[in-house]
Amino acid sequence: MQHYDLVIIGGGPIGLACGLEAQIAGLSYVILEKGCLVNSLYNYPANMTFFSTSDRLEIGDVPFVSNNAKPTRSEALEYYRRVAIHRKLHIKLFEGVEQIDKSDEKEDIIYTIKTTKSEYQAQHIIIATGFYDIPYLMNVPGEDLPKVTHYYEEPHFYALQNVVVVGANNSAVDAALETWRKGASVTMVIRQDEIGNRVKYWAKPDIENRIKEGSIKAYFNSEVASIRPHEIDIQTPEGIVTIENDYVIAMTGYQPNLDFLRKIGITLSNDEILKPTYNDDTQETNLPNIYLAGVICGGMNTHSLFIENSRIHATKILQKITGKVIHNANY
CATH class of the missing domain: 3.50.50.60 (FAD/NAD(P)-binding domain)
Structure with missing residues (x-):
């Protein structure tokens, strides 16, 4: 079984941003993605144009140069692929997470993450799974x-x-x-x-x-x-x-996999939004050392968060994990 300081669940833009910050902080980490790299973006319409400008989609201070004011899906796929390859992010693709179990070893909290292919142990977990998997x-x-x-x-x-x-x-x-x-x-x-x-x-x-x-x-x-x-x-x-x-x-919309959060013990609000419980300052949930990043934080209100206003989650989480004011990617 492989042990890491941090396991990141989700290989979308926010999951990659978390990996970049973990890399900068010197932590051992792995990003687990059930599909291809930035799987949600891959499933966008082929001719889609983003509403955001390219600079608002950047992660890790890596410039995103687009041919137009608003980048296209193909440009975004190229950008995030180049970031992952150039920064040598540690990513395992087509490996879905099925279960997370907590065990206390002395004074440390250790989580066991079971996937479709393997098992991992980590002291910290970031869930950045987005919302594009389950259609209404x-x-x-x-x-x-x-x-x-x-x-x-x-x-x-x-x-x-x-x-x-x-x-x-x-x-x-x-x-x-x-x-x-x-x-x-x-x-x-x-x-x-x-x-x-x-x-x-x-x-x-x-x-x-x-x-x-x-x-x-x-x-x-x-x-x-x-x-x-x-x-x-x-x-x-x-x-x-x-x-x-x-x-x-x-095109009836999509919803996050909130059942997965419930399954591992993260509590949700009692209203129709079903917003997960987490600390706004640290992104830490009611489960110690498990954090949320990106759109998943909004529960059913999937339009409240997107790439450009949730990139900061990576910095906030890594500051909490390391106890240091770390590199801030101008988010």
Whole structure:
């Protein structure tokens, strides 16, 4: 069994930032990631553009140079890959964490981390698992059909097809606009009475104009009622509408794996947010020496934290672990 000062669960941008700070502090550490490097970013739409500027996505004082004011998904993947390789971060990919057990050895707290491949021991653990793993389901008949996806990749596949896009925020708007521009017949199903107010400022007028002119059909205040191989039923204010359909892109949002936190003993708030218990100054949870970093800190409020405002978590945690004011990466 391998022993480390620190085990970091999650190999996204914030997990990498924690690894960089551990490296600077001289701690032995390992980053465990259940998928590929920055797995969540890899699963973003192929043509996605970030809302943040590149400097707000930097970690470890490593410059992020983009060709445009707003970097793309491919540029972000290249940046974080280069950071991991150039800084020789100790990362084990495609190795999911299944269990964490605590044992007291004399006066020290030691945790055993069991993964799909191995076991590790560490005095400290950082959980930086993000929120992109578990989609919100529509819970309607036919949602399990092969034509339904909760992850949108790229638009060419949907050319000349009847596509329904569910949702009204950034991912849904991107999917609707891109598939329409590649020749799909696009219908949007939106629970609210308008496009989401968090949609990127350059995309919001675009989708609103396409809806207004009738290029993209939109049913507001509506929900998917049922999905069949060649049709879909939409519950609208005027009643059920049935339309021909080849594919459903359900951009209904995602949620963090809070069950994992519960399983290891981290307490959550009793309201609908289910915010994990942690100290705002140190990021330490109710479990000694176990810390949270990144979006997971927000519980179900997944829009409160993102890369640019949670990079500081790495510095705060390592200062708590080492008891020193350490390198601050200008976050």
